[in-house]
Amino acid sequence: MSYTFLNRFLLTALLILSVDFFLNAQSNIIQKYENSHVFAGIEVGSKGVKMSFIEIENRATEDATFRILRDTTINTDFISFTQPTYQATLVALNDLFEVAVKKNKIPAGNVFTAISSGVNIQAVKADKLVWIDQLINSFKTRNNEPERKVTVVDVKEEARLSHLGIVPESRRFNTFLIDIGSGNTKGGYFPYGNTRSFKLFELTWGTKSAANAAEKMMSDNNSLENFSSQIKRVLAGAEQDEIIYAVNASGAFPKSDNVAFSGGIAWAVATLIAPELNDNDVVAVTYDDVLAFSEKLFKTPGLYSDYYIVKSLPKNTPDLEKIEKEVMQVNKVFNQRSLLSGTGLLLKIMRQFDGVIERKKFYLVKNGTVGWISAFVTQNAGK
């Protein structure tokens, strides 16, 4: 009992110290455009609290030109719904608000706050909706902002906002955006040439859930070969039972020239397939590129180590150090099995759009994490 208490106390103290350290490390933001305003978006997500500083040029409308000046996340694991993670989330939320308003002098009215759909779904499942209400109320009281609106975003709205935040205006109505998360996949497109009607696309499979299902089928044989066989089996089932139907039902094929994938696996695959495009937010790929990547990843994962990738790039490649760090980060977040799982799922979805007669252009989005919150801010800034 006392051990558990001590454990929780230490965890909370550590999180608070990390937040303080992070806050002290903040420096003032630098704007790019001459006629622009800086806004901040604070999002309570499943894994942590995220803040993005967004610069909007001239006008603040849904389609305004904006630029992410900085984004940062404090991991708090709110969806565990325990007292320490709740406290850590509240501290992070309060402190990020303070960073925006006091340290960076952004008017409180230009700071927008929201709770992600992932948190809401988990709260409903665990019957913990009251925790969200409590978090919002505590935040309002602590910052003396009784009128503040903290929006709880639903899945469809989050997918719509992601599209607005990630896909450029020129490709708005011919791009199908699919976000592959750890537990599920969601996305959609605008079928009628306006941004009000959004066709939602959802799958119950994600990178982690597919890997978990494969691991459950492995029994005593923990080899990579067995994992590969099981993940193929899991994904073949997912394709037959869900993916084919969901893609057909979405009606996206004839209306989309481009299919863009966001989420952690898209970032990881894009970074490992085209490390030299490290400053691109989006990387164009083909089905064959991803298939070849998946095969190499299974047979010779060493090809995607930071050492090998840097060594195989030309010596005059700019930002080699940055590339090395990014590849290291990918390998830290995704191990070989989760990469195989995510890539397998990616391929199953891509295959639905890779027809013999007509092939869609595929893109992997690397900055998807700031997608919906940036659009949320841009949309609310215009009101």
Add this chain to the structure above:
Amino acid sequence: MLLLVSLLLVLVSFVLIWTWGYGYYAKNDKTTKIVINAVPVDSASITNYIRDSLQQVYTTTLKDLDVQLDSTLIHTDSLRTELDLKLAEFYRLRNEIAVLLNKRFVNNNFSVAKQKITELQIKAADLKSKNDDVEKENRKLDEVLRQIKDPERTVDNNNKPANTAKISTEENANPVYQLFAVSDMRLSAIQVADDTETETSEAGKTVKFNGALSVVNFNSQVSNAEIAIIILKPDGKVLKNSGWDSGTFNTPDGKKIYSYKIVFDYAKGESKRLSFSVRSGTLPIGKYTMEIYHNGSLIGLTSKTLS
């Protein structure tokens, strides 16, 4: 009597010599025993000794291979994929061995490390032989490229007229004839004032580059032909519109980043005019070079200087 004394003295001498000899032997034997007994007492030093010797073998193998590896990475070609696999295996083994050798536990079993080093040495030998193949392949390709770049000479060598109207089947198979011929290339810096676009030569006013080119190919009908365009800034970096428009493609010199890619359907013999636009941020003063590639080969080059 004297003889008896002498015999006794000789006998005593023998006894003394035998005693001395035995003493010397016994002493040596004791020393050996001490050394043998020392093993369990100081097994760390033996472990270290084994590790160090393995480290030495490992380092020599690596050193021996590093030179080969660098040249292999530079001279890449059709064998690249196979080579990649070998290299990756090599790196994996190297890392595993490094981890094993770094474990400084006294009772560490180095047989695994030994086995892996042997494996590494086999891989190294394999890589060396593969590198020879790569170099051979490169020499062959160099020869083919030389012939492609100098077709007239090849024609002359075959005692054929310089302007052959009809292209033989063999020539059709030659990749040079499958490439587009490019002409009328234009690269313009564009400024926008009052919603009107005009050409400029000032870097500070430029908001985008507009480019145009004509392509023709009398030998191939191509669906989904791809022309990759690279605009190089004065500092040698590639000018990119956005991630949605730029990407990478393969050339004999390795992967390159393109600024823009034009995909089009092409009917044999048609002269096709292609155009594109690449938006720019703040541009430095200097020379901007536009390179045009088809199937990984450079088919056109032009430049524009901005003041």
